[in-house]
């Protein structure tokens with residue numbers, strides 16, 4: 001008889017035949033930095049996650065480094081917003097100052113920046129508005145300005161999250177023309193118009209003041225289109241392809257893993273984090289085990305890199321700290 005249970009008999013054999021492993025090397029930890037002073041504000045819908053002002057960020061960074069997490073993904077929350085999000089390319093802006101601070105005091109921590117406008121525009125959309133919609137090509141001009149500003153401040157990698165067509169190409173050309181040909185780009189290649197971003201919008205103060213993001217982010221019903229999106233980012237030269245959200249889109253993670261020979265990342269987004277935290281707080285699930293199982297499922301689906309608010313907790317468990 002075929003007996004698959006033979007290889008499940010004890011932890012020893014289960015360890016030997018285990019196919020996937022979650023390690024601290026897979027993790028990117030997102031950070032929200034708000035312009036101002038003395039800010040350390042809990043994000044209610046994301047227990048354990050806070051917004052920091054730059055002067056309060058050190059203890060958080062100390063912890064990230066001591067847990068051996070390789071990378072952070074920075075989101076800036078400016079004190080003033082306008083129609084274009086012009087603070088995104090201010091060399092003295094909150095994100096630029098944060099990049100310089102982190103690279104100066106934590107030179108080995110890998111700094112990735114989110115390249116978008118929604119936290120910086122007064123209307124909360126991811127670019128310049130025209131006729132009640134985001135103007136793709138006008139936004140590309142500003143993306144180029146933003147990305148050069150991040151590069152000059154010392155970012156190690158840039159990650160455009162706005163789902164504008166041609167963003168990777170516009171960024172690559174801008175970076176190459178200014179001498180930053182070595183700076184990699186992680187594309188938010190397949191990003192769905194998802195309700196799972198709810199808590200993030202509280203965290204980053206980026207809820208659209210009208211409408212939604214369905215004219216630029218993808219329809220959750222679509223899988224073939226994900227190949228098209230990823231193909232364009234691949235051709236335009238994205239160094240890493242990302243799928244977002246993660247849990248409800250693991251089929252797409254696997255599709256990309258099977259199709260492209262580039263590293264695949266997934267973004268375990270705010271709503272996925274909030275659901276586990278909320279159910280665990282109620283005592284309805286074992287939060288730690290559900291966390292580890294869901295992150296492992298992302299590895300099994302083919303993710304090489306996971307962006308997650310759980311990064312510190314996972315790192316602590318993996319290192320027994």
Ligand code: PBG
Nearest residue numbers: 116118161196197200269270271
């Ligand atoms: C901004 C951006 C969003 C997220 C990352 N970058 C929100 C959005 O597109 O509305 C979501 C992250 C999360 O939910 O954890 N463009």
